[in-house]
Amino acid sequence: xxxxxxxxxxxxxxxxxxxxxxxxxxxxxxxxxxxxxxxxxxxxxxxxxxxxxxxxxxxxxxxxxxxxxxxxxxxxxxxxxxxxxxxxxxxxxxxxxxxxxxxxxxxxxxxxxxx
Amino acid sequence: xxxxxxxxxxxxxxxxxxxxxxxxxxxxxxxxxxxxxxxxxxxxxxxxxxxxxxxxxxxxxxxxxxxxxxxxxxxxxxxxxxxxxxxxxxxxxxxxxxxxxxxxxxxxxxxx
Numbered sequence: 001x002x003x004x005x006x007x008x009x010x011x012x013x014x015x016x017x018x019x020x021x022x023x024x025x026x027x028x029x030x031x032x033x034x035x036x037x038x039x040x041x042x043x044x045x046x047x048x049x050x051x052x053x054x055x056x057x058x059x060x061x062x063x064x065x066x067x068x069x070x071x072x073x074x075x076x077x078x079x080x081x082x083x084x085x086x087x088x089x090x091x092x093x094x095x096x097x098x099x100x101x102x103x104x105x106x107x108x109x110x111x112x113x114x115x
Numbered sequence: 116x117x118x119x120x121x122x123x124x125x126x127x128x129x130x131x132x133x134x135x136x137x138x139x140x141x142x143x144x145x146x147x148x149x150x151x152x153x154x155x156x157x158x159x160x161x162x163x164x165x166x167x168x169x170x171x172x173x174x175x176x177x178x179x180x181x182x183x184x185x186x187x188x189x190x191x192x193x194x195x196x197x198x199x200x201x202x203x204x205x206x207x208x209x210x211x212x213x214x215x216x217x218x219x220x221x222x223x224x225x226x227x
Contacts, residue, residue: 001173034215034216036216043206043218043219043220043221044216046215046216049215089157089158091158101163101171102148102160102163102171102173102174103148103160104160105158105159105160106157107156107157108156108157108158
């Protein structure tokens with residue numbers, strides 16, 4: 001089955017700097033890659049996703065890039081703010097016929113933004 | 116409408132007892148997932164229901180774990196003969212086909 005790994009496990013950046021979180025996946029058939037953010041004591045929420053037919057997607061300060069050949073994708077956060085501090089999970093699944101297969105998550109990365 | 120609802124929010128049980136965790140998905144959502152989150156760990160997939168298809172049970176850690184989804188809506192995760200290693204937050208999520216997963220607030224299970 002699919003195996004999703006995240007590196008590093010923790011990341012600390014200065015407010016205003018950029019943060020990059022990387023994930024690798026094992027199943028070349030995976031074609032849907034979302035990122036979820038989980039703030040302390042709260043439930044995970046989708047922040048951005050990308051499908052395999054595009055290489056990059058941006059939404060304000062966040063962007064995701066996908067390298068299908070290398071089977072890795074990355075989350076980029078620019079101009080980080082203290083409220084970006086959270087655990088970030090990447091995930092992968094296979095979408096066929098309009099429905100997703102199970103979504104496999106990585107172990108998460110704890111991002112700390114120092115004021 | 117309401118989001119994904121899980122009950123109970125907290126459950127303390129003794130080793131060897133059975134527990135049932137309930138999930139009420141968002142109305143109309145066709146897919147329902149159960150994940151387990153242990154302290155400092157990621158989101159461990161347990162089971163996935165999609166419409167009327169057979170559920171994907173590949174993540175259930177042992178035969179002590181089972182889940183059902185009645186009428187394509189409410190789901191119950193049952194853990195029999197609980198063990199201390201079962202202690203975790205059990206998260207339910209629902210989605211509508213290819214859209215995002217909406218998570219419930221979870222059930223914190225503590226096995227003493």
